[in-house]
Amino acid sequence: xxxxxxxxxxxxxxxxAAAIAQVTTxxxxxxxxxxGQTHAIVKYGVDRLLxxxxxxIHGPGCPVCVTPVELIDKALxxxxxxxxxxxxxxxxxxxxxxxxxxLTIKANGGDVRIVYAPLDAVKLAQHHPEKQVVFxxxxxxxxxxxxxxxxxxxxxxxxxxxxMLVAHVCVPPAMEMIxxxxxxxxxxxxxxxxxxxxxxxxxxxxxxxxxxxxxxVTGFEPLDILHGIYLCVKQLExxxxxxxxxxxxxxxREGSREAQQIITEVFEVTHRQWRGLGVIAGSGLGLRERYxxxxxxxxxxxxxxxxxxxxxxxxxxxxxxxxxxxxxxxFGTRCTPEQPLGAPMVSTEGACAAYYRYRRLPNSRTALxxxxx
Amino acid sequence: xxxxxxxxILSITDEDDALLCAARVSFGGIVKEISLAGVPEAKLGDYVxxxxxxxxxxxDEQEAQRVxxxxxxxxxxxx
Numbered sequence: 001x002x003x004x005x006x007x008x009x010x011x012x013x014x015x016x017a018a019a020i021a022q023v024t025t026x027x028x029x030x031x032x033x034x035x036g037q038t039h040a041i042v043k044y045g046v047d048r049l050l051x052x053x054x055x056x057i058h059g060p061g062c063p064v065c066v067t068p069v070e071l072i073d074k075a076l077x078x079x080x081x082x083x084x085x086x087x088x089x090x091x092x093x094x095x096x097x098x099x100x101x102x103l104t105i106k107a108n109g110g111d112v113r114i115v116y117a118p119l120d121a122v123k124l125a126q127h128h129p130e131k132q133v134v135f136x137x138x139x140x141x142x143x144x145x146x147x148x149x150x151x152x153x154x155x156x157x158x159x160x161x162x163x164m165l166v167a168h169v170c171v172p173p174a175m176e177m178i179x180x181x182x183x184x185x186x187x188x189x190x191x192x193x194x195x196x197x198x199x200x201x202x203x204x205x206x207x208x209x210x211x212x213x214x215x216x217v218t219g220f221e222p223l224d225i226l227h228g229i230y231l232c233v234k235q236l237e238x239x240x241x242x243x244x245x246x247x248x249x250x251x252x253r254e255g256s257r258e259a260q261q262i263i264t265e266v267f268e269v270t271h272r273q274w275r276g277l278g279v280i281a282g283s284g285l286g287l288r289e290r291y292x293x294x295x296x297x298x299x300x301x302x303x304x305x306x307x308x309x310x311x312x313x314x315x316x317x318x319x320x321x322x323x324x325x326x327x328x329x330x331f332g333t334r335c336t337p338e339q340p341l342g343a344p345m346v347s348t349e350g351a352c353a354a355y356y357r358y359r360r361l362p363n364s365r366t367a368l369x370x371x372x373x
Numbered sequence: 374x375x376x377x378x379x380x381x382i383l384s385i386t387d388e389d390d391a392l393l394c395a396a397r398v399s400f401g402g403i404v405k406e407i408s409l410a411g412v413p414e415a416k417l418g419d420y421v422x423x424x425x426x427x428x429x430x431x432x433d434e435q436e437a438q439r440v441x442x443x444x445x446x447x448x449x450x451x452x
Contacts, residue, residue, distance in 0.1 A: 001401040003379040003420060003432055012444055019447050036375050061375070089425075117426025119408065139425075142375040145411055146427035152392055194375040197422060197429040198411075220376075227440050249437040250422050250430045258391070259411035259429065348376070 003249070007221030008044070016226040017049035020233055028236050029055045029185050030229060031178070031321055033171060034192035035062035035349025036220050042354040044222040054233065057185065057321035060174055061192055063139045064091045064347035065319060066274040067167045072097035074303035075136050075165055078296060079105045079112050085128060087121040088136040090114040094337070094346045118150035125154065125162035134296045137166045142194040144168050144285055145259035148266035151287070151294050163296040168285035169272055171195050172203045177280050178320070179211040186321070188232040190218040190225065193247035198263075200255025204243045212241040219247040266291055275343060276316030315342035318351050325352040332356055377424035379432055382417055385409065398423060 006012075032038060038058040041047050047056050060066055076097050079086035086102070093103045093114065106112035111131075115121050118135055125133035137147040147164065154162040171192060178186055191204055196217045204215045214235035218228030228246045235241065245251055263285070272284025287295045297303065312330045317323040325331055325344070335341040337353055344350030380398040388394045394409040398421065405426070409415055412428045421428040 001379070002381075003422075003437060006441070012441070015444050015448065016440075019444075022451075034375055116405075117408075119426050140375055142377065142424050142429065145429075146408070146425040149392065149408060149410055149427065156392070192375055194377045194422070194424060194429060197377075223440060227443070246440075248439060249433050252430075256411050256430060258413060259427075262392075262410060 004221065007219070007223040009223065013044075013046075013049065013222050013226055016223060016230060020054070020226065020230045021051045023230070023234050023237055024051050024053050025237060027053045027055070028187055028233055029057060030188040030190065030232055031057040031059045031186040032190040032218070032225070033059035033061040033175060034190075034195070034220075035059075035065070035347065035351065035354075036194070037061075037190060037192070037218065037225055038351050039349060039354045040220055040222060040225060042358045046222050046225050049226065050229065054229065056229075058318075058351040059178070059321060060274065060277060060319040061140070061171065062319070062344060062347050062349040062351075063143070063167070063169055064095055065315065065343040065350050066169060066277065067092075067095065067138055067343070068273040068275050069097055070273070070303040070305060071165065071167050072101075074297070074300075076100055076102065076105055078134050078165065078300050079110045080108070081132075081300075083132050085111045085113060085124055085131050085133045086136070087113050087115045087124065087133060089138065091347045091349075092136055092138060094340060095343045096340060118147045119153065122150050122154050122157075122159060122162055125159050126157070129161060131161060132299070133162050134300075135162070135164045137164045137168060140169060140171055140192070140195050141199045141263070142192070142197070144263045144267060145198055145256075148262045151266045151291050152262065154294060155291065160293075163294050163299050164287070165296040166267075166286055168267065169274065170269070170283050170285065172207060173280050173283035174274070174277075175204075175207060177277070179207065179213060186213070188213060188236055189215040190228045190232065191215050191243075193217055193219045193224070193251060196245075196247065196251045196255060198255050198259045200253050201243050201245065201251070202253065208241050208243050214241045215243045217243065217245045217247050217251050219250070274319075276319045311341045313342035315344045315352070318344055325355040328352070375424065377422045377429055379420050379422050380405075380407070382415060382419050382421060385415075385417060396428070398428070
């Protein structure tokens with residue numbers, strides 16, 4: 001596939017890895033913020049191509065993983081109602097709430113459906129006027145335009161049986177939280193390329209300056225990630241800290257003004273609780289008052305405080321990059337994608353799922369392109 | 374969740390309202406209807422990067438070559 005295959009070329013990746021080794025003279029710790037990049041790194045063995053001096057830390061960029069348990073419980077409560085068709089991205093179905101998950105609600109007769117796009121949920125509402133269609137709006141700035149557009153279209157078409165349970169989160173406040181933590185180890189960031197297609201990267205310029213940390217806007221294919229690391233190491237070695245755009249084929253500095261307009265028309269910035277991390281100020285998006293009619297919380301009542309049973313899951317530490325998934329005592333035994341204790345084992349962006357899926361046990365090695373379709 | 378896939382625009386719906394503008398986009402042969410509300414400048418034959426049914430950006434062919442140019446330059450200087 002064009003714009004994909006050429007960035008998975010084994011030879012090009014090896015040459016880029018050699019270039020990284022050539023410019024590296026000291027120890028450096030770099031965090032990739034996005035779970036999509038974590039999966040690519042583990043799947044293609046990108047980290048194993050790097051010199052020992054470079055450590056990659058996996059960031060909290062997995063919206064499914066950080067959705068608070070209270071909202072999952074609310075989703076389960078709504079999904080179990082007989083008059084509701086509950087729509088969600090597939091990733092959310094196995095995420096454990098306090099006592100259950102969406103898949104179990106579905107198995108018990110709840111009408112839970114996986115949709116590819118939020119607009120598909122609006123269409124469902126059009127086709128089922130006798131039902132309440134609720135969409136679970138989970139995601140970063142990448143997903144926000146698509147969910148905001150669904151609200152706008154439902155509003156334009158006067159669809160009254162459509163609402164949204166909003167759990168949107170924003171990346172820059174989480175990066176700032178990591179950088180300002182007293183024990184921060186991150187010296188350079190790979191910023192999430194697709195978030196930047198929407199938002200651009202001017203916000204990151206302030207962060208790079210304030211925390212003297214290079215931030216490289218990076219794509220998702222193995223060669224993109226290696227190139228992002230190369231640019232980051234070059235800056236670190238030279239003592240520079242600026243924002244560079246590795247993913248210029250898709251990202252412009254100002255992002256997509258049209259997509260931003262759609263977001264700001266529908267959403268406003270709110271504080272948001274991140275599962276495993278706590279409340280991060282200004283890190284969420286919520287519906288504006290003029291679209292409050294589409295707010296599932298207004299329609300079905302507010303979420304009750306979660307009562308999570310304590311487990312041995314260490315997902316909070318994994319999400320902060322403090323621990324690696326295999327350091328968890330339950331990893332791969334009492335916690336698997338089929339029977340997860342924590343969200344990072346469920347999501348296609350969760351670090352635990354990546355390590356489990358690609359068999360990252362201490363002695364295994366993954367070769368680049370070995371699993372390339 | 375931020376997974377986005379490049380696809381080629383096969384046809385664009387005739388729609389005055391930019392918010393309703395959509396296209397048929399081929400992802401290596403799989404065709405889906407995609408909103409173009411975020412990329413009103415996109416034209417027939419363009420490649421767009423798509424997430425959750427929403428085209429996030431038009432892909433720039435020239436910029437796409439940059440990493441390969443960098444590699445070639447590195448090869449030349451190391452020779």
